[in-house]
Amino acid sequence: MTTSDDTRTAQPDITVTACPDGPLLVRGPATILGPDGEPVPRRRATVALCRCGGTAIAPWCDGTHKVNGYRSDD
Numbered sequence: 001m002t003t004s005d006d007t008r009t010a011q012p013d014i015t016v017t018a019c020p021d022g023p024l025l026v027r028g029p030a031t032i033l034g035p036d037g038e039p040v041p042r043r044r045a046t047v048a049l050c051r052c053g054g055t056a057i058a059p060w061c062d063g064t065h066k067v068n069g070y071r072s073d074d
């Protein structure tokens with residue numbers, strides 16, 4: 001017998017890790033949506049989402065957090 005819990009556990013793992021003073025690392029097949037609600041194409045299994053606001057390639061991190069003084073609270 002299959003239950004809804006069985007379906008959930010069969011899904012691939014998706015994790016989001018907050019990097020200290022840096023981006024959010026998304027591992028796994030998460031769909032990233034842009035401000036228009038449309039999926040943003042991704043080419044890698046792990047992607048870095050900017051949370052400093054300084055990137056030139058939103059929503060992805062471009063490393064600007066290393067030079068703009070961004071500090072996270074975590």
Ligand code: FES
Pocket residue numbers: 022023024049050051052053054055060061062063064065066
């Ligand atoms: S977190 Fe890396 S550029 Fe914003």
